[in-house]
Amino acid sequence: xxxxxxxxxxxxxxxxxxxxxxxxxxxxxxxxxxxxxxxxxxxxxxxxxxxxxxxxxxxxxxxxxxxxxxxxxxxxxxxxxxxxxxxxxxxxxxxxxxxxxxxxxxxxxxxxxxxxxxxxxxxxxxxxxxxxxxxxxxxxxxxxxxxxxxxxxxxxxxxxxxxxxxxxxxxxxxxxxxxxxxxxxxxxxxxxxxxxxxxxxxxxxxxxxxxxxxxxxxxxxxxxxxxxxxxxxxxxxxxxxxxxxxxxxxxxxxxxxxxxxxxxxxxxxxxxxxxxxxxxxxxxxxxxxxxxxxxxxxxxxxxxxxxxxxxxxxxxxxxxxxxxxx
Amino acid sequence: xxxxxxxxxxxxxxxxxxxxxxxxxxxxxxxxxxxxxxxxxxxxxxxxxxxxxxxxxxxxxxxxxxxxxxxxxxxxxxxxxxxxxxxxxxxxxxxxxxxxxxxxxxxxxxxxxxxxxxxxxxxxxxxxxxxxxxxxxxxxxxxxxxxxxxxxxxxxxxxxxxxxxxxxxxxxxxxxxxxxxxxxxxxxxxxxxxxxxxxxxxxxxxxxxxxxxxxxxxxxxxxxxxxxxxxxxxxxxxxxxxxxxxxxxxxxxxxxxxxxxxxxxxxxxxxxxxxxxxxxxxxxxxxxxxxxxxxxxxxxxxxxxxxxxxxxxxxxx
Numbered sequence: 001x002x003x004x005x006x007x008x009x010x011x012x013x014x015x016x017x018x019x020x021x022x023x024x025x026x027x028x029x030x031x032x033x034x035x036x037x038x039x040x041x042x043x044x045x046x047x048x049x050x051x052x053x054x055x056x057x058x059x060x061x062x063x064x065x066x067x068x069x070x071x072x073x074x075x076x077x078x079x080x081x082x083x084x085x086x087x088x089x090x091x092x093x094x095x096x097x098x099x100x101x102x103x104x105x106x107x108x109x110x111x112x113x114x115x116x117x118x119x120x121x122x123x124x125x126x127x128x129x130x131x132x133x134x135x136x137x138x139x140x141x142x143x144x145x146x147x148x149x150x151x152x153x154x155x156x157x158x159x160x161x162x163x164x165x166x167x168x169x170x171x172x173x174x175x176x177x178x179x180x181x182x183x184x185x186x187x188x189x190x191x192x193x194x195x196x197x198x199x200x201x202x203x204x205x206x207x208x209x210x211x212x213x214x215x216x217x218x219x220x221x222x223x224x225x226x227x228x229x230x231x232x233x234x235x236x237x238x239x240x241x242x243x244x245x246x247x248x249x250x251x252x253x254x255x256x257x258x259x260x261x262x263x264x265x266x267x268x269x270x271x272x273x274x275x276x277x278x279x280x281x282x283x284x285x286x287x288x289x290x291x292x293x294x295x296x297x298x299x300x301x302x303x304x305x306x307x308x309x310x311x312x313x314x315x316x317x318x319x320x321x322x323x324x325x326x
Numbered sequence: 327x328x329x330x331x332x333x334x335x336x337x338x339x340x341x342x343x344x345x346x347x348x349x350x351x352x353x354x355x356x357x358x359x360x361x362x363x364x365x366x367x368x369x370x371x372x373x374x375x376x377x378x379x380x381x382x383x384x385x386x387x388x389x390x391x392x393x394x395x396x397x398x399x400x401x402x403x404x405x406x407x408x409x410x411x412x413x414x415x416x417x418x419x420x421x422x423x424x425x426x427x428x429x430x431x432x433x434x435x436x437x438x439x440x441x442x443x444x445x446x447x448x449x450x451x452x453x454x455x456x457x458x459x460x461x462x463x464x465x466x467x468x469x470x471x472x473x474x475x476x477x478x479x480x481x482x483x484x485x486x487x488x489x490x491x492x493x494x495x496x497x498x499x500x501x502x503x504x505x506x507x508x509x510x511x512x513x514x515x516x517x518x519x520x521x522x523x524x525x526x527x528x529x530x531x532x533x534x535x536x537x538x539x540x541x542x543x544x545x546x547x548x549x550x551x552x553x554x555x556x557x558x559x560x561x562x563x564x565x566x567x568x569x570x571x572x573x574x575x576x577x578x579x580x581x582x583x584x585x586x587x588x589x590x591x592x593x594x595x596x597x598x599x600x601x602x603x604x605x606x607x608x609x610x611x612x613x614x615x616x617x618x619x620x621x622x623x624x625x626x627x628x629x630x631x632x633x634x635x636x637x638x639x640x641x642x643x
Contacts, residue, residue, distance in 0.1 A: 160337065160340050160341055160344060161344065163337070163341045163344075163621075164341050164344035164345050164348055165348070166575070166620075167341055167345055167575065167617040167618075167620045167621050167624075168345070168348075168349070168575070168613060168616070168617050168620070169575035169576065169578040169579040169582075169616060169620070170575070170576075170579055171578075171579035171582050171583075172578065172579065172582065172597060172613060172616060175582070175597065175598065175601040176349075176352055176601060176609060176613070177352070179601055179602075179604065180352075252467065256467070256469055259469045259471075260469060260470070260471065260579075260583060263469070263471040263583065264582075264583070264586065264598065265602075276469070279469070279472065280471065283471070283472070283475050286475065286479060287479070287483060298468075298469075298472055301469070302464060302467050302468050305467035306463050306464055306467040309463055309466065309467055310463065313463075
């Protein structure tokens with residue numbers, strides 16, 4: 001499942017790039033009067049963010065999504081403080097106990113408490129999603145901005161490199177790569193990032209292509225600003241909408257991709273816990289009636305991924321001026 | 327249009343060359359493991375040396391690449407280490423099965439997603455729109471292997487309605503002769519794409535509904551059904567056509583999972599088995615075929631876009 005290639009509303013296709021570009025352009029139109037060289041910093045820029053922020057907080061989908069993420073994060077990171085369980089030593093005397101007694105969600109075949117394991121596994125699932133998203137955003141944004149600003153043959157070469165990588169389905173790509181390394185959390189983060197930055201680079205490039213013709217960018221260039229300064233001060237701050245939307249979808253997709261890898265037996269090795277691994281291990285026992293090994297991890301994984309997708313969708317809507325007017 | 331086509335085709339050709347270089351380098355990053363994987367951990371260094379020289383693995387990398395390109399151009403994708411069958415034979419045997427599976431599931435997904443998206447766009451902001459949006463978010467956010475297994479649990483284990491294994495016949499005709507076994511794999515693959523296709527269709531139809539010509543059609547008293555069929559459906563299908571072309575590589579990823587779960591002997595399963603046994607020629611061959619298919623799919627989507635919307639032929643380059 002190359003979920004990396006498309007979000008629900010489809011970040012990551014030419015069409016989405018076009019639509020996201022339109023959103024950015026609409027936002028820029030509001031700024032046209034403030035064509036100052038330092039548009040990334042001046043008050044007009046900050047003021048223009050307020051309607052977007054206001055519409056984001058008024059958006060019930062966005063607030064629900066954020067609340068869900070906050071609850072899940074609290075559960076995973078603060079939960080173990082109040083609910084202490086043994087997640088280190090295997091205890092076969094306690095294996096596959098049904099929910100009840102001292103184990104609200106039962107235990108797994110190694111005797112670990114499932115509720116406690118959900119908290120621990122959630123930590124690494126969330127950390128993985130965030131790490132991949134952060135790395136993807138940095139690499140993708142810089143690559144896209146450089147390609148878009150350079151234009152010409154440099155842009156053409158940089159884009160063909162991306163096309164080449166994108167032609168191989170993500171999961172197929174990952175199956176090859178995972179075989180080359182012994183997976184640990186960092187390697188997996190690196191590998192998933194290697195695939196997901198492609199989409200964000202394409203989106204940012206599309207955005208930069210429209211931004212670089214704006215007056216304030218040309219003014220900055222005329223005043224002698226270097227390429228780096230233009231990228232950091234003007235292009236990146238003004239593409240932040242597209243970047244943010246993609247970063248949010250990337251978190252959701254990374255969590256899903258890791259679960260697919262775990263299911264194919266190529267995820268993180270046993271002592272490690274994450275929702276995807278718990279779910280795919282649990283599925284082996286579904287037909288033995290051990291439902292508590294399947295539904296709890298499935299539910300929390302789906303809820304988390306849905307929440308991130310909701311946030312991404314809402315940010316995109318709140319940046320799209322056309323949608324607000326309708 | 328001709329110039330645009332030539333340019334796009336040129337780009338596609340560059341990508342195919344890049345694809346060969348990339349897959350070749352990537353798969354050769356781990357030298358010697360093919361011999362180990364095929365001959366086993368107890369193989370002597372002598373046997374490994376013989377294996378490596380038989381398959382040309384002791385040559386410099388660039389020589390191996392030249393040999394590889396030469397073979398590919400002549401339709402030879404090498405021989406599988408573990409199965410001792412030419413890779414081209416394996417792929418020729420499996421590819422039609424995939425085209426069948428992917429084709430059926432894409433058609434099913436579109437049949438559901440297109441009307442659903444238009445319905446949601448018309449009822450935008452209503453309760454049914456919110457419910458369907460929630461449903462598509464949930465569908466999209468569910469791992470596809472979970473769908474597959476839950477479908478088996480429900481329809482095969484509980485209800486005894488459908489077999490849990492995909493058709494095992496060798497020919498496409500044989501597979502079609504067993505339609506009941508095909509239901510679960512096709513539905514699994516379709517469920518994953520329905521969610522994103524219907525989201526696309528919805529936002530595309532919303533854009534179209536806001537156009538002036540819809541207002542004109544409504545003002546002149548055109549029946550609602552006709553407006554939806556003649557104007558909305560046709561115009562909002564455009565982005566979805568591209569989406570189908572672009573999502574090809576995504577569907578293939580889903581196919582790896584579906585084929586693993588339902589034991590459907592297609593390219594996905596072939597690839598998965600080759601990846602776990604380090605069968606280089608099969609990995610190279612199938613990645614190349616899938617990659618080229620993706621490039622062609624994207625190109626076809628672009629061309630289709632141009633054919634369906636004359637405005638794009640000249641404007642875009």
